[in-house]
Amino acid sequence: MKRRDFLKKAGIGVAATAAVVTAKAPAIIASPKYNWKMCTTWPPHFPVLGEGADLLAKWIEELSDGRIKIQVYGGGELIPPLGVFDAVKSGQVEMGHGAAYYWAGKHPATQFFAAVPFGMNPQQLNAWFYGGDGIKLWEELYAQFNLVPFPTGNTGVQMAGWFRKEIKSINDLKGLKMRIPGLGGKVLAKAGGSAVLLAGGEIYTGLDRGVIDATEWVGPYHDYLMGFQKITKNYYYPGWHEPGTCLESFVNKQKFDALPKDLQGIIRTAAMKSNIWMLSEFEAKNQTYLEKLTKESGVKLLRLPDDVLKTLHKLSIETLDEIAAADPFSKKVLDNYRAFHKNIQKWYKTTEDALYYSESLQF
Numbered sequence: 001m002k003r004r005d006f007l008k009k010a011g012i013g014v015a016a017t018a019a020v021v022t023a024k025a026p027a028i029i030a031s032p033k034y035n036w037k038m039c040t041t042w043p044p045h046f047p048v049l050g051e052g053a054d055l056l057a058k059w060i061e062e063l064s065d066g067r068i069k070i071q072v073y074g075g076g077e078l079i080p081p082l083g084v085f086d087a088v089k090s091g092q093v094e095m096g097h098g099a100a101y102y103w104a105g106k107h108p109a110t111q112f113f114a115a116v117p118f119g120m121n122p123q124q125l126n127a128w129f130y131g132g133d134g135i136k137l138w139e140e141l142y143a144q145f146n147l148v149p150f151p152t153g154n155t156g157v158q159m160a161g162w163f164r165k166e167i168k169s170i171n172d173l174k175g176l177k178m179r180i181p182g183l184g185g186k187v188l189a190k191a192g193g194s195a196v197l198l199a200g201g202e203i204y205t206g207l208d209r210g211v212i213d214a215t216e217w218v219g220p221y222h223d224y225l226m227g228f229q230k231i232t233k234n235y236y237y238p239g240w241h242e243p244g245t246c247l248e249s250f251v252n253k254q255k256f257d258a259l260p261k262d263l264q265g266i267i268r269t270a271a272m273k274s275n276i277w278m279l280s281e282f283e284a285k286n287q288t289y290l291e292k293l294t295k296e297s298g299v300k301l302l303r304l305p306d307d308v309l310k311t312l313h314k315l316s317i318e319t320l321d322e323i324a325a326a327d328p329f330s331k332k333v334l335d336n337y338r339a340f341h342k343n344i345q346k347w348y349k350t351t352e353d354a355l356y357y358s359e360s361l362q363f
């Protein structure tokens with residue numbers, strides 16, 4: 001009886017599969033092909049970040065069996081790095097790749113989807129995106145600009161940066177010219193410093209020639225490749241300003257809405273894969289490169305003093321409150337972000353903190 005049931009079910013299964021194949025075959029033959037352009041904010045094939053854009057295009061092409069082909073352009077190859085947002089908005093190109101805090105001038109709330117000083121780490125941020133309201137709010141914001149956004153990578157917790165002079169108190173930040181983007185730059189300004197905007201390719205020379213006194217970048221792996229260790233040995237942690245910066249890709253909304261559902265799903269899936277891939281690249285290599293920096297280049301690993309961190313924390317809260325007070329949509333996103341962060345921090349206190357921060361329980 002059981003065997004007959006099984007065979008019967010198996011038979012139905014085969015018939016159903018056959019029906020699907022028959023029905024789908026003509027659709028595949030008739031399905032349109034898409035030749036897209038993706039412009040990035042990174043130098044061409046830039047390690048991890050630009051590589052991530054190249055891989056995203058490759059994965060979308062592979063997963064769609066060649067139905068979407070995407071030609072990737074580094075910053076300046078087709079569109080200037082900071083022109084990518086408008087180029088995708090207008091439909092000049094179909095897709096962009098960058099970090100949402102580059103678009104603070106378009107809307108202040110964009111910054112909350114990249115990095116919030118003293119905010120959520122990558123694991124928590126992903127929980128907000130995929131399990132909370134994060135992506136929904138991000139989509140609502142970008143829809144105003146005719147874009148559909150996707151979390152597409154994460155740097156992990158960054159380093160505080162490279163300083164030509166040691167930072168011993170908050171007074172050492174007064175008058176300090178530092179390359180630091182996004183909300184972190186606004187906080188530094190409140191502390192009496194000035195945030196200088198320099199594109200990735202200009203930072204090394206800027207620090208070397210004293211145009212800036214300090215710079216942050218990402219973390220040991222990427223910073224090593226940038227070569228800042230040749231200019232100064234003072235390498236500070238923790239990256240209070242970027243506790244897990246999310247990278248993004250985005251598609252022109254009309255182009256995205258016009259895609260068949262399966263291709264929309266493929267783009268979302270490939271972006272999700274890239275989100276994990278990029279974080280894994282940084283996390284797997286950072287400690288190894290930190291040791292290279294200290295052992296090979298004599299870099300001093302220094303912690304920002306507690307009173308400096310406490311002041312920066314206070315000024316960060318003020319900065320966020322001011323943005324929320326000035327703009328209702330920013331308030332909506334920030335309220336949601338803060339509530340989620342508060343809740344997940346409680347859970348982390350019970351679990352992660354107890355497990356990872358007890359010296360006696362180390363693996």
Ligand code: CA
Nearest residue numbers: 216217218242
């Ligand atoms: Ca950074």
